[in-house]
Amino acid sequence: MQQYDFIIVGSGSSGSVVAERLSANGRHSVLVLEAGGTDRRFFVQMPLGYGKTFFDPAVNWNYKAEPDQGLAGNADHWPRGKLLGGSSSINAMVWIRGQREDFDEWRDAGNAGWGYDDVLPIFKAIEDNESGADDWRGQGGPVHVTDLRRFVHPLCNLYLEAGQQVDLPLNADFNGERQEGVGVYQISTRNGRRMSAARAFLRPAMKRQNVRVETNALATKILFEGRRAVGIEYMKNGRTYQARAGREVILSAGSINTPQLLQLSGVGPAEHLRSLGIDVLHGNDNVGAHLQDHQGINYTFKARTATLNQLLRPWWGKLAVGMRYLLLRNGPLAMSMNQGGGFFRTDPAIARPNMQLYFQAFSTVLPRPGERPILSPDPWPGFSIGLSNCRPTSRGSIMIRTSDPNQHPKIVANAFSTNHDVDEMLAAVKFLRKLAATPALSKMIDEEVLPGPSITSDEALIDDFRKRSGTVYHPVSTARMGSDVSSSVVSSRLKVHGLEGLRVIDASVFPSVISGNTNAAAIMTGWKGAQLIQEDLP
Structure with a gap:
């Protein structure tokens, strides 16, 4: 049995940031579980190389949505990163935050601390903008932003x-x-190489003795004692392992894998989980619902x-x-x-x-x-x-098909x-x-x-x-944040409603989709989420 202060599931745009921020003071041990492998691949590091990774199963989950009536019956290809850095290692790198009104709407929906004036300092702290700092942009941060x-x-x-x-x-x-x-467009690169979340945050954190990163480690279940999350069960090289978290378990697996793992662990739509033979720990119909995408x-x-x-x-x-x-x-x-x-x-x-x-x-x-x-x-x-x-009103869902964690979930986009x-x-x-x-x-x-x-x-x-038409790869809101437990999955402090020791910190918590590319906002969410954890430490 492995023991850590924090276990983070997923090394993507948010998870990499959380790992770096929580380990920086050296006082807490952090385990990061990543289902994929290394990001040290030529076509990952070369910016236009994402054409090569678009279908590559070595770095890509290669999800397929259900045939969609709104897309004339087409079954859309949904690439998501399966490697260090997650989708930030295979995306198109366009660096867009979204509009002021997007975040103010999050705040006004009952999510205190998530308005534009709250998150702007975080965006500025993250950035190393090539054009320099001003009232809106930052310089000297971990993510280099290139002016093309x-x-x-x-x-x-x-x-x-x-x-x-x-x-x-x-x-x-x-x-x-x-x-x-x-x-x-400004893009997240530096010196002609992709500036993924792994390069900006996780790689520096991996040099610390209090950080351990397990690659090719598929999280299969959240371990609970009563209603408190105490660890993660995962598979690696055909064997099953368990790791314990003394403080918190953090899901940063993204808008597809996070609701999938919650559902596999008995947290989600009760009737659906029972139909698959899964014992219900905490029924919540919002897990996997409210899917939004551009x-x-x-x-x-x-x-x-x-x-x-x-x-x-x-x-x-x-x-x-x-x-x-x-x-x-x-x-x-x-x-x-x-x-x-x-x-x-x-x-x-x-x-x-x-x-x-x-x-x-x-x-x-x-x-x-x-x-x-x-x-x-x-x-x-x-x-x-x-x-x-920018702000579609169509809503879809992501639901597991089976209790087997190796099976891809059912993605229903409901486009148009x-x-x-x-x-x-x-x-x-x-x-x-x-x-x-x-x-x-x-x-x-x-x-x-x-x-x-x-x-x-x-x-x-x-x-x-x-x-x-088709997805532009910005799925969000499948574990959405909100003050009303009847319509959300996590609180404004990103704690899962009705449970203890468990947070979600990734784009699945977005109350609504932002106006533009989602990677910068996902990185911001990682930074903000780590701040919330540190504030809540005894």
Whole structure:
């Protein structure tokens, strides 16, 4: 029997931070259990290498959602990181916090201490922003944030001009005073390498004698004495082990694995658990419910000038960018596929942006089977403009299918299941065409490839985005935070309602999805959660 002060399940965006913060003073022993293996892989560290990890079972859970009526019956691929750093080791690295109103809504829903003014100092402490510190940004923190404006493809600058021609302001920092507008995304890299949570937090913590990290260790059950969590049972190399936590067990396994582990341990929807032969320790229908996620789609155009397709498709181009990356740590391989972006409102009457934009200076209409599209650009010059909804009202769920911890849970996204989400996306794709018709971009467009000029009616546009939309990999809220125990899983201090010695610290606690990419907010949640634990120590 192993004994530690704290056991953390998951080494992802939140868990890595919790491990570093709780071990920093040297007074507490910390065990981190990670179901996957090492992050020291070339295509993990190389920023654009996430195309190689998109389907790789060595680093990816490779979840598949249920066939979704809202997505024309498609069963969506859900990649999640299964390695040190979790999904921060395989994501697109876009560094977005969300809007002030997102966090103020968390606070106003009864979660004291989670308003924007509460979390802004944490975001600033986390960051080492290349552009320097100001009222909104930090410098000197563990996560280096890179400004790509001097590196983007020339087409990206035309996209920025086009945005201004449809009355979107040029925005130098989407995490600054305002989010609305078009600009170049900042990404979490440093010196041409991915700045994952593992690199920023866990690797430094692993140098401490009071931290132990077990890789390839699948947590199978939370151990309880009465209603108090006292440890974790886990499997490694075909053997079962147990570890005891003298102070707390912390679930940082993410929005899929955290509710899965709770349910396997008898915490969740009582009727469902009993139907699977699982003894119910604490019935709570909210475990695995309230799933929220952003849905996205690309419109693709054939260009009249060279794009990254002509550089990334031929063997000599791959060789050139590869040598540039190896020698100089820059070029296309040191960036995200989303160079430009932005936020806009589908209706001027809306108080704040409700849609996110992505500009990609390449196209992938013809991907090779089983391969992430960014690895096989089209043979002709092309580019894409994508978008995703910021605050969808559709809700899904994540429920275990069986008592076997090795079986993937059932993921029901329920995408576009509300009229609000359908109407919003319809207005958004019409805006994309308006953007493409601007003088700045139209002069560079030979033709619209997807969905194509024949798709014009509202019915056809809706049918198209149902067929071609999919997750943009931001699932949250499956163990949501709230003061009302009848509609949440954890308190504002991230303690699981009705139990002792157990907290959840990851994106599953988000009361609602934020307006933008979720990785920065997940890292913030790890920092905040560790603070709460330290405040509650006797």
